[in-house]
Amino acid sequence: MLLHKVFLVIHILAGMLGMALFFAPMLAKKGSPLHKKSGRWFSINMHVLALSGMVMALLVLADPLGMKGHEKPASQSTEEYVAQISMFWDFLLLLCLLALFNVRQGNAVLQAGLERRGLKTPLHVSLFVTTQAWAGWTLWQSLQQHFVLGQVFAIVTLVTGVGAARYLFKAQVTAAERMQQHIGNMLGCGIAIYTAFFALGGRRLLDLSATAQLASWILPSVIGVVAITWYNRQWQQKLTKTPR
Numbered sequence: 001m002l003l004h005k006v007f008l009v010i011h012i013l014a015g016m017l018g019m020a021l022f023f024a025p026m027l028a029k030k031g032s033p034l035h036k037k038s039g040r041w042f043s044i045n046m047h048v049l050a051l052s053g054m055v056m057a058l059l060v061l062a063d064p065l066g067m068k069g070h071e072k073p074a075s076q077s078t079e080e081y082v083a084q085i086s087m088f089w090d091f092l093l094l095l096c097l098l099a100l101f102n103v104r105q106g107n108a109v110l111q112a113g114l115e116r117r118g119l120k121t122p123l124h125v126s127l128f129v130t131t132q133a134w135a136g137w138t139l140w141q142s143l144q145q146h147f148v149l150g151q152v153f154a155i156v157t158l159v160t161g162v163g164a165a166r167y168l169f170k171a172q173v174t175a176a177e178r179m180q181q182h183i184g185n186m187l188g189c190g191i192a193i194y195t196a197f198f199a200l201g202g203r204r205l206l207d208l209s210a211t212a213q214l215a216s217w218i219l220p221s222v223i224g225v226v227a228i229t230w231y232n233r234q235w236q237q238k239l240t241k242t243p244r
Helices: 002-021 023-027 033-062 064-071 078-115 122-145 148-169 175-205 210-241
Strands: none
Touching: 002 023, 002 033, 002 175, 023 033, 023 175, 033 064, 033 078, 033 175, 064 078, 078 122, 078 148, 078 175, 122 148, 148 175
């Protein structure tokens, strides 16, 4: 319990900082010192946020009743409660894995260049495979328990994986595709932060109906997809106009 609380405090602080830091590199002029410096700090913070969340999730999944048994409603059966808690923390673990992959992929595509050798390291490939496998597991579990949010983000993770795999194994990639991978993955980090906020903190701070809660969880993804599409078009136009 104490270990979980320690990582919870770290996770909350990193989440609050991440919600603020996210906008600095996004709004700064791309390639500027501010963009690079704020992006570096955002990336470090995302590692802390994702890893602390993963530890919390694994602790709960290893012992659901030991970690969360005190929150069990008296009217709910133990079996049903364990299934509910496990499903929710399955989802949160997926969110952390996706955030960690997003930030590492977003930075790695810039560092690796168009040859992409740096993307094929054992650590990065292992993270990719683990994230996709957990997405498949979460999707299956979410379908069994009719957990819509888990279904949505499992599909988002699998689609992200398809895009990452295509970029990695494509014979040749362009500078525009490289920037699209960077932008898409870094904005994906923002989606994860705000989704986690509404899924955990927001539902306790805001008195929302079940429908409003679901909308608040999915809204960051909708906004994020629109932003990714807009940014990608802007960069595509910019690179097209750049003299070769």
